[in-house]
Amino acid sequence: xxxxxxxxxxxxxxxxxxxxxxxxxxxxxxxxxxxxxxxxxxxxxxxxxxxxxxxxxxxxxxxxxxxxxxxxxxxxxxxxxxxxxxxxxxxxxxxxxxxxxxxxxxxxxxxxxxxxxxxxxxxxxxxxxxxxxxxxxxxxxxxxxxxxxxxxxxxxxxxxxxxxxxxxxxxxxxxxxxxxxxxxxxxxxxxxxxxxxxxxxxxxxxxxxxxxxxxxxxxxxxxxxxxxxxxxxxxxxxxxxxxxxxxxxxxxxxxxxxxxxxxxxxxx
Numbered sequence: 001x002x003x004x005x006x007x008x009x010x011x012x013x014x015x016x017x018x019x020x021x022x023x024x025x026x027x028x029x030x031x032x033x034x035x036x037x038x039x040x041x042x043x044x045x046x047x048x049x050x051x052x053x054x055x056x057x058x059x060x061x062x063x064x065x066x067x068x069x070x071x072x073x074x075x076x077x078x079x080x081x082x083x084x085x086x087x088x089x090x091x092x093x094x095x096x097x098x099x100x101x102x103x104x105x106x107x108x109x110x111x112x113x114x115x116x117x118x119x120x121x122x123x124x125x126x127x128x129x130x131x132x133x134x135x136x137x138x139x140x141x142x143x144x145x146x147x148x149x150x151x152x153x154x155x156x157x158x159x160x161x162x163x164x165x166x167x168x169x170x171x172x173x174x175x176x177x178x179x180x181x182x183x184x185x186x187x188x189x190x191x192x193x194x195x196x197x198x199x200x201x202x203x204x205x206x207x208x209x210x211x212x213x214x215x216x217x218x219x220x221x222x223x224x225x226x227x228x229x230x231x232x233x234x235x236x237x238x239x240x241x242x243x244x245x246x247x248x249x250x251x252x253x254x255x256x257x258x259x260x261x262x263x264x265x266x267x268x
Contacts, residue, residue: 003159005151007143013125014139021116021123023142025051031118033060035157038129039112040068043089045131052099061103063094064160065129066111067178080175087174096167106164107174109181113160114140115152122149176241183234190227194219 013020028034028051042048052061067090069083096103116123125140127133143149165174197218199210 003155007145007148009145010141010143013142016137019134020125020127020138020140024116024121024123027118027121028055031059033119035117036063036129037113037115039066040128040130041065042130042132047131048129057101061100064106064108064164066109067107084175087171105167106161108160108164109178117152122152179237
């Protein structure tokens with residue numbers, strides 16, 4: 001799905017050694033609402049979060065953040081431990097009670113967009129809501145277009161929130177959500193690797209076609225063992241999820257019992 005709208009009263013900005021959305025931060029104290037969409041926040045610094053505390057007590061604040069991390073080998077105990085610590089850190093720093101009286105916080109593990117805005121001004125670009133963004137070359141657009149700001153508030157943020165987890169979600173459930181999402185991404189990468197292994201892309205009279213590779217033995221036993229290990233770990237993950245979630249929650253989605261899903265996975 002793509003959502004779009006035309007924009008007026010907009011300027012391009014690019015920066016180094018300062019935040020591209022400094023104008024938006026300056027408007028925090030005058031704002032009646034603030035919306036922040038970011039891929040990450042600073043782990044060590046808190047100046048931007050402290051700026052939110054200077055807002056009027058009636059200012060409505062909505063923050064949506066990803067919780068990034070390296071997941072290529074997430075099944076290892078070190079990566080599991082690191083992921084859980086990262087989730088705990090984000091939940092601590094983004095606690096609504098620490099931010100403002102009317103703050104709402106969500107976690108969206110598929111988000112990579114960045115929007116920092118008030119009801120008066122909006123920034124859309126490459127900068128995260130983190131102090132470290134000032135160290136990089138960053139760019140984006142600053143807009144005071146009232147219709148565009150309304151579009152972001154009423155269409156874009158609700159859309160993102162629909163795919164997000166509320167702050168109050170248990171940390172272990174958040175971990176499982178991240179683990180499942182990243183596992184699915186790993187399976188996608190595995191599929192592409194196998195596709196490139198078994199098939200060759202060739203041009204036939206100006207038309208690209210895939211041909212089954214009958215000559216090159218490019219799939220190793222090591223790769224097969226790696227695939228088997230990942231699949232077994234994913235089945236274990238599903239078993240742990242099954243212990244935590246209430247089965248009735250899956251009935252609405254057409255799955256009466258997650259055990260059936262696990263059993264099918266084990267037969268594959």
